[in-house]
Amino acid sequence: xHATHRLDAIFAALxxxxxxxxxxxxxxxxxxxxxxxxxxxxxxxxxxxxxxVLERAGLISRGREAxxxxxxxxxxxxxxxxxxxxxxxxxxxxxxxxxDVLLDRLKTQxxxxxxx
Amino acid sequence: MxxxxxxxTTSGDRELVMSRVFxxxxxxxxxxxxxxxxxxxxxxxxxxxSMPVCxxxxxxxxxxxxxxxxxxxxxxxxxxxxxxEVTAPERLxxxxxxxxxxxxxxxxxxxxxxxxxxRTTLTTTIRYESREAREAVLKSGMxxxxxxxxxxxxxxxxxxxxxxx
Numbered sequence: 218x219h220a221t222h223r224l225d226a227i228f229a230a231l232x233x234x235x236x237x238x239x240x241x242x243x244x245x246x247x248x249x250x251x252x253x254x255x256x257x258x259x260x261x262x263x264x265x266x267x268x269x270v271l272e273r274a275g276l277i278s279r280g281r282e283a284x285x286x287x288x289x290x291x292x293x294x295x296x297x298x299x300x301x302x303x304x305x306x307x308x309x310x311x312x313x314x315x316x317d318v319l320l321d322r323l324k325t326q327x328x329x330x331x332x333x
Numbered sequence: 334m335x336x337x338x339x340x341x342t343t344s345g346d347r348e349l350v351m352s353r354v355f356x357x358x359x360x361x362x363x364x365x366x367x368x369x370x371x372x373x374x375x376x377x378x379x380x381x382x383s384m385p386v387c388x389x390x391x392x393x394x395x396x397x398x399x400x401x402x403x404x405x406x407x408x409x410x411x412x413x414x415x416x417x418e419v420t421a422p423e424r425l426x427x428x429x430x431x432x433x434x435x436x437x438x439x440x441x442x443x444x445x446x447x448x449x450x451x452r453t454t455l456t457t458t459i460r461y462e463s464r465e466a467r468e469a470v471l472k473s474g475m476x477x478x479x480x481x482x483x484x485x486x487x488x489x490x491x492x493x494x495x496x497x498x
Contacts, residue, residue, distance in 0.1 A: 306341045313353050314336045315375035320357035
């Protein structure tokens with residue numbers, strides 16, 4: 218898959234609340250489809266559909282253990298999506314921290330100009 | 334000095350949204366965004382860059398031009414655009430395009446400032462021309478290879494949650 222396509226797939230997969238809940242659950246360890254379906258008022262086929270979307274985005278994978286085939290979180294993929302946002306965030310954090318300092322100085326200057 | 338947290342999220346197909354609180358009235362935050370002599374003091378990007386060109390004609394239809402230069406290798410990066418809406422001290426809409434754009438088309442930047450109790454919440458929405466353009470911007474983050482960790486799971490989930498709203 219294309220890199221651009223992959224990022225899209227990750228963000229699209231994470232755009233659904235049920236799928237985010239599944240990710241959150243898998244963050245604490247692998248789980249079977251039955252276990253994953255439990256907290257939701259949903260049929261197994263409905264859950265399986267969500268799992269397929271997550272799988273296609275590479276966010277989860279299936280274990281090999283015979284019947285149960287537990288799903289597990291592919292943390293690397295999640296990190297990838299996060300990294301994209303993170304670099305951008307860092308850039309702007311730097312800018313805004315400098316802006317904090319500047320605003321402080323402007324406030325002080327104003328106070329000095331019109332003492333009460 | 335303790336700095337407030339910057340929230341960065343994606344919204345819909347082609348927007349990035351940043352929000353941040355500043356401990357200052359919005360009049361000052363607005364000035365810091367519209368007076369060139371103030372802008373060049375903070376809008377510098379990663380360490381090691383300065384802003385030798387900062388020209389801004391802040392009125393509807395007026396242009397701005399920004400150029401950054403790396404202090405040691407002298408690399409330059411420029412961008413500019415046109416102001417579309419100017420409503421002091423609360424709203425500023427402008428287009429933006431980098432000289433050597435790594436993403437297609439122009440983006441539209443909307444800055445909104447809201448003041449409560451002497452503090453200002455800044456919200457910037459950058460709307461890219463296409464979903465591909467936004468991805469290109471986000472991906473440029475790969476260069477530095479920032480190490481992410483499990484702690485950030487929440488952020489990613491929060492970002493995705495925002496995207497659905």
